[in-house]
Amino acid sequence: MKKDYAKTADTLIAALGGKDNITRLFHCMTRLRFYVKDRSKINEKEILKLSEISGVNWHEDQFQVIAGNEVNAVYKALEDKGVPTDDAPAANSDSSKSVVSKVIDAITGCMTPMIPALTAAGMIKVVLTLLTTFHLVSETSSTYQVISFIGDVTFYFMPFLIAANAAKVFRVNQSLALFIAGVYLSPTFVTMVAGDAAITLFGLPITKATYSYSVIPVILMVWITHYIEILVDKITPKMVKLILNPTLVILISAPIALIVVGPIGTIIGNGLAVAINFLSVKLGFIIVGILAATFPFIVMTGMHHALTPIGLNAIATGGADTLIFVSQVCSNLAQSGASLAVAVRSKDSNMKQLASAAGVSALMGITEPALYGVT
Known part of the structure; x- marks a missing residue:
């Protein structure tokens, strides 16, 4: 039976105090994230009655509605109803937020839209491993090389993906943000870094560093570019803004x-890699277990996306992550196992259906339906 998402959207809007009470909406992989004028007008009980919704959660002044695999359909229906939407949270829009909250919102806005690309890249690598394991493709063949570079694209050109998202978060012209990412990944610059000669700009030294796979430098740079745009806009005459602004x-x-x-970004990244390596060497599986056990609570606050750059940085600097993503997988498997166990033992048909779907979803890396709907 085809679901009526328009009706779901109407119910949500009414339960949120009407369209006039909603100031902004965006979404991640599983959650609808609302900002409202008056939180007292929200009727959480009515929202939880919807079959598409498995839970709700407040994160400071952000009201999160967990819609699981149906989040895109519900979001589209709300958008069609005229609810004000935005592709990413604005990091500079609310001066009442704490610095920590702003940082987490910014990182979430930069990283969350990348998840489909990261998922696709990871699964392509899995497919490639299966093809070679069962001797369907030779590692020396061009087929292997083509599939391999397709799987590497997301990681190698990660600064471009992050720049595109960060431009929305920090309110920077997107083409200029991508331009900055291109500076880091320019083939000419890559060749210069690989060479023996020192690199300088008007006598100022440029550090020889590789920025493919990197996360931190481009986020920092797009944030700084926001303020550079403001400064340039103030000092350029209106008559030549179109030409001078982007150039300057x-x-x-x-x-x-x-x-x-x-x-600076490279130093921070290397420092994080050293810290993770230290914890992994000294505590081993114990730190993995501790972090895995706390992940459900981290997910409830929405802070789990803030850990993604740390895991990606570990891959970029050391070739592998032995803590962040390993702990996430352990936590996901535990949530999946618990949900599937409930699906088997529960006598309630609705809970069986919810727990089964949540168990599969958690197995594939999306735990919110399991967390809020079952466990």
Whole structure:
């Protein structure tokens, strides 16, 4: 039976105090994230009656509605009803938020839209492993090489993906943000880094660093570019803004990116990698177990996305992550197993259906339906 998502949207809007009470809506893989004028108008009980909704959660002034695999359909229906939407949270929009909250919102906005691409890249690597394990493809064949580079694209060009998302978060012109990412990944710059000669710009040294697979430098640089855009817009005459604004933004941003922010981001990234390696070596499976056990609570706050750059950074700097993603997988499997056990033992047909779907979803990496609907 085809679901009537328009009706679901109407119910949600009414339970949220009407369209006028909703200031902004965006979504991640499983959650609808609302900002409202008056939180006292929200009727959580009515929202939880909807079959598409498995739970609700407040994260400071953000009201999160967990819709699981149906989040895109419900979001589209709400958008069609005229609910004000945004592709990513604005990191600079609410001065009442704490610094920590703003940082987490910014990282979430930069990383969440990347999840489909990261998932696809990971699964392509799994397919490639299966093809070679069962001797269907030779590692020396061009077929293997083509599939391999397709799977590597997301990781190698990660600065571009992050720049596109960060531009929305920090309210930066997206083409200019991508331009900055291109500065880091320019084939000419990559060749210069690989060479023996020192790299300088008007006598200022440029650190030889590789930025493919990197996360931190481009996030920092797009954030800084937001303020550079504001400064440039103030000092340029209206008559030549169209030409001067983008030119000056790049002429100011690019040197800062290469001389200052890139090296700082690399130092931070290397520091995080050392810290993770230290914890992994000293505590081994114990730290994995501790982090895995706390992940459901981290997910409830929405802070789990803030850990994604740390895991990706570990891969970029050391070739593998031995803590963040390993702990996530352990936590996901535990949530999946618990939900599937409930599906087997429960006498309630609705709970059986919910727990079965949640168990499969958790097995594939999306735990919110299991967390809020079952466990």
